[in-house]
């Protein structure tokens with residue numbers, strides 16, 4: 398069931414005529430129900446929300462959502478902009494990480510109050526951990542929770558394409574950080590954050606890293622800057638203390654595996670699931686791999702005109718993922 402706070406928020410946004418907030422809270426309720434394993438209810442709620450949105454946009458042209466701020470000129474090659482709807486309830490994390498994210502969101506929501514006391518809210522965050530554990534999703538969740546745009550910084554364009562002028566491009570990104578409030582996400586950050594002499598001991602990369610460190614330090618904007626890496630050991634030690642927070646992500650434990658499976662199944666019924674044995678089979682897989690296994694099982698059922706899954710269906714896909722994972726370890730490129 399929706400919490401008392403969610404019911405109050407729903408009612409308030411209805412009274413205020415704030416459609417965006419109304420649907421955001423309704424999505425939270427749906428996500429919460431899915432997390433509790435009430436897949437059918439979650440699916441019904443989501444269908445109602447989608448239908449409601451279509452109806453609203455048809456009858457109320459002036460209430461269209463605010464257009465997305467799109468980067469202009471050269472910035473289009475450096476930043477990918479979006480307005481994610483992701484919510485904290487959609488991401489499965491250990492309690493410490495969840496509390497970390499809650500604190501960032503809370504401090505951001507009370508930005509002005511904190512600044513009025515001469516303090517600075519957390520907003521320069523480093524995320525470290527294996528692939529597929531939710532680092533990118535976290536950037537979306539923070540943007541979604543704060544209702545601000547997400548700008549993904551395209552490091553490939555920043556470093557490879559504009560090698561000779563990378564620092565100048567980085568300056569432009571930081572100008573945007575200062576002028577347009579958003580969550581700015583530097584994925585695969587090790588590409589510029591690599592330890593001096595570790596991988597890319599090229600003068601250019603080193604200069605870029607130094608520029609980045611200076612710009613990060615000087616930045617006093619109200620944007621959130623998130624850097625993510627799968628290879629924290631490759632990062633220059635000097636980087637760590639430039640961030641307000643370093644958050645570690647890890648592979649899900651058995652309880653979290655079950656949580657991910659239930660959440661990703663949302664809306665699709667599984668007959669008499671044996672969660673403990675599913676979790677055993679799935680151990681070692683990332684959140685992203687679990688997600689793909691569930692999606693594969695659902696697709697297979699849909700193709701064969703079935704509207705339910707069995708534990709055996711899911712086990713098959715989880716085993717496939719394990720095999721793929723093992724094979725990857727032994728491929729020459731890894």
Ligand SMILES: Nc1ncnc2c1ncn2[C@@H]1O[C@H](COP(=O)(O)OP(=O)(O)OP(=O)(O)O)[C@@H](O)[C@H]1O
Pocket residue numbers: 487488489490527528529530531532533534535584626627657684685686688
């Ligand atoms: N902690 C999580 N909880 C729920 N779903 C998750 C989680 N982590 C990953 N997923 C699912 O896997 C997808 C891919 O994950 P994501 O891109 O966030 O991983 P990542 O850590 O950024 O990986 P990479 O380091 O490879 O970029 C997400 O869109 C989501 O569907």
